[in-house]
Amino acid sequence: MNISSLLSAVPGALSQGVLWGVMVIGVYITFRLLDIADMTCDGSFSLGGCVCAVLIVNFNVNPVIAILASIIAGSLAGCVTGLLHTVFEIPAILAGILTQYSLWSINLRIMGGKSNVPLLKSKTIFSGLVEMTGLRNSHVALIIGVVIAIVVVMVLYWFFGTELGASLRATGNNENMIRALGVDIKKTKLLALMIANGLVAFAGALVCQSQKYADINMGTGAIVIGLASIVIGEVLFSRFKSFYMKLSSAIVGCCTYFLIRAVVLWLGLDPNDMKLLSAIIVALALATPVAMAKYRTKKAYSPNGGTEHAGN
Amino acid sequence: MLEIKDVFKTFNAGTINEKRALNGVNLKLNEGDFVTIIGGNGAGKSTTLNMIAGVYPIDRGTITIDGVDVSTWPEHKRAQFLGRVFQDPMMGTAAGMEIEENLALAYRRGKKRTLKWGVTNEERDIYREELKILGLGLENRMNTKVGLLSGGQRQALTLLMATLQQPKVLLLDEHTAALDPKTAKTVLDLTEHIIEENHLTALMVTHNMKDAIRMGNRLIMMQDGRVIYDVAGEEKKNLKVSDLLAKFQEASGTEFANDRMMLS
Numbered sequence A: 001m002n003i004s005s006l007l008s009a010v011p012g013a014l015s016q017g018v019l020w021g022v023m024v025i026g027v028y029i030t031f032r033l034l035d036i037a038d039m040t041c042d043g044s045f046s047l048g049g050c051v052c053a054v055l056i057v058n059f060n061v062n063p064v065i066a067i068l069a070s071i072i073a074g075s076l077a078g079c080v081t082g083l084l085h086t087v088f089e090i091p092a093i094l095a096g097i098l099t100q101y102s103l104w105s106i107n108l109r110i111m112g113g114k115s116n117v118p119l120l121k122s123k124t125i126f127s128g129l130v131e132m133t134g135l136r137n138s139h140v141a142l143i144i145g146v147v148i149a150i151v152v153v154m155v156l157y158w159f160f161g162t163e164l165g166a167s168l169r170a171t172g173n174n175e176n177m178i179r180a181l182g183v184d185i186k187k188t189k190l191l192a193l194m195i196a197n198g199l200v201a202f203a204g205a206l207v208c209q210s211q212k213y214a215d216i217n218m219g220t221g222a223i224v225i226g227l228a229s230i231v232i233g234e235v236l237f238s239r240f241k242s243f244y245m246k247l248s249s250a251i252v253g254c255c256t257y258f259l260i261r262a263v264v265l266w267l268g269l270d271p272n273d274m275k276l277l278s279a280i281i282v283a284l285a286l287a288t289p290v291a292m293a294k295y296r297t298k299k300a301y302s303p304n305g306g307t308e309h310a311g312n
Numbered sequence B: 001m002l003e004i005k006d007v008f009k010t011f012n013a014g015t016i017n018e019k020r021a022l023n024g025v026n027l028k029l030n031e032g033d034f035v036t037i038i039g040g041n042g043a044g045k046s047t048t049l050n051m052i053a054g055v056y057p058i059d060r061g062t063i064t065i066d067g068v069d070v071s072t073w074p075e076h077k078r079a080q081f082l083g084r085v086f087q088d089p090m091m092g093t094a095a096g097m098e099i100e101e102n103l104a105l106a107y108r109r110g111k112k113r114t115l116k117w118g119v120t121n122e123e124r125d126i127y128r129e130e131l132k133i134l135g136l137g138l139e140n141r142m143n144t145k146v147g148l149l150s151g152g153q154r155q156a157l158t159l160l161m162a163t164l165q166q167p168k169v170l171l172l173d174e175h176t177a178a179l180d181p182k183t184a185k186t187v188l189d190l191t192e193h194i195i196e197e198n199h200l201t202a203l204m205v206t207h208n209m210k211d212a213i214r215m216g217n218r219l220i221m222m223q224d225g226r227v228i229y230d231v232a233g234e235e236k237k238n239l240k241v242s243d244l245l246a247k248f249q250e251a252s253g254t255e256f257a258n259d260r261m262m263l264s
C-alpha cells in the first residue's frame, strides 16, 4: 500500500465531500430542525442530477440555469412529500418513501428512458475554471464547492435568523407552542421540506456536473450518507454551539465521510461495503445516547430507594 | 369580549370510547373579567379552554371573540386574539431556542412572519424591561436556551410571552399545577400582577379552591360539561370553600370529586 496514492485521492474525496455536503445541509434541516427523516432525499438528489444533465445535453442550457432548474425541481419534490404529510397526514417517513419511489420513474422519463446521461464535452460550471487555470478537475471542484458551501451556509444562517426562519425552527422545537403563537405549522413544514429538497437537488446537479454524467441511481443511499455525515460532523464539532457552526459541521462531516471512504478503498476493501459501514456509523451514533441513558438509569437504581444519583 | 353559546363537544363519537365533554356550555365574559374556573375531574374545564383556542373543532354552538365569530377558525388563526399558558411548563416554550428568541416569536403572535430579522435591538430593550418584572434575573440571561430553565422559570416566561402582545383573552389551564408550592405562589402572584396591570380579560382553571375564591372578580364551577354555578362581585368575595362544596352538591347531587383539588 502506497501512501502517495492515498494522498492523491484526498482532493477528489474532499471535493465530493463539499458538493455532497450541500445535500447534507438539506438533510440537516429536515432531520435536526424538524425531526423528520426525509426519504425523498434519494429521489430528489437523482432528480437534480437528471434535470441538470438533460437540460445541458438535450437543450443546451447554460449550466448555471440548469442548476437553478434542478433546485426548483427538487423543491417541487419536497412540496409533494410535504403535502402528503401535512394535508393528508401520511407519516413523514412514508410520504417521503412514496415520493422517492415515484421519482425513480419520473427521473427515468426525464432522461428519456435511459438510465445514464453523459455530459460529454458540454460546458459545466467547473469547465471554465479548469480551462482558464489548467488546474485538475478535482481541485477546481473543491474550490468552487467550498465557495458554494460557504454561500449556502451564509444564506441559510440569514434565513433561519429571520421571522419566518425562526418560526420554522420553532416548529421543529415545539409545534404546540408555535401554533399557539399563530403559525400554521403545515406551511412551515412544507416550506422546510421544499428548502431541504431544493438543496438536495442542488447537490445532485453539482455532482452531476463534476462527474460529467447523471445516473438514475446516483442518489441511492443519499439519506444514509447524509445522516452519517451529520453525526460525524456533530462529533467533530461538539464543542461549537452556534447555528452557523452546526450548519458547517454538516459539510465538514460529509468531507470526513468521503475521506473515510477513500481510506476504505485505499485499504483495498470492497467499495460495496461502504453502505454497510455507513449504516453502522448511523446506527451506532443514534444508538449510543439511548444505550448510555439506559446504562445510567440502571446504575442509578438501588433496591433501597436511594434517588440522589438518579439521572436521565 | 368572549361569548360562548351552547357549545357541545363529543370526543370519539360513534365509538365505544364516546365521551361528551361539553354539554351546552354558555358563558359571556365582559371586558376586564378575570374568571376562575373550578370543577371535578373530567368536568370539561380544559376542553372549554381548548375549544376557545380551537385545538379541536366544536360540534355545535358559537364562539365569539371581540365580536368576531371564530367558531370554525383553525387554532393558529385564533392565536391573534389569545394568550395561553398550559399546565405543562414544557408546552409553552421552545426548549432549543434562546429566551429572547422565544420572546420574539411571541411578540409576533398572530402577525405574518416575514423575512425581516427575527429579533431587533429595540425589541431586546423591551424584553429586558419585561423580564425584570418577573424578578427572576432572566433579563441577564437573554441568550440562554430555555431548556436550561426550571419549570417555574419556564412557566413565568410563558406567562410573559402570552401577554407580551396584549391578548383579547388570556387562557390559563392549571398553569401552576406542575410547580412546587413556593414557585406556584410566585407564578400566581405574577399572574395577578400582569392581569391587573394590563387590564386583561382572563380565564383561569385552578385546582385550588382558595385561589379560585381569592383571585379574580368572578368564579364559575363546571360539572358534566356544563357551567353549574356562576358568581361574581361581593358574593364571590365572601365565599368559603364549604359554600362551594355545598353549591356543588346542590347542583349536581353528588359529592365533589377531584383528586387534585385542594380544599384547604
Ligand SMILES: Nc1ncnc2c1ncn2[C@@H]1O[C@H](COP(=O)(O)OP(=O)(O)OP(=O)(O)O)[C@@H](O)[C@H]1O
Binding pocket: B011, B012, B019, B020, B021, B039, B040, B041, B042, B043, B044, B045, B046, B047, B048, B258
Ligand atoms: N382529546 C380527547 N380525546 C378524548 N377524550 C377527551 C379528550 N380531551 C378530553 N377528553 C375527555 O373529555 C372529558 C373532559 O375532559 P377535560 O380535560 O376537559 O376535564 P377537566 O375538567 O379539565 O378535568 P381535570 O380536572 O381532570 O383536568 C374527560 O372525560 C376527558 O376524558
Ligand SMILES: [Mg+2]
Binding pocket: B045, B046, B047
Ligand atoms: Mg384539565
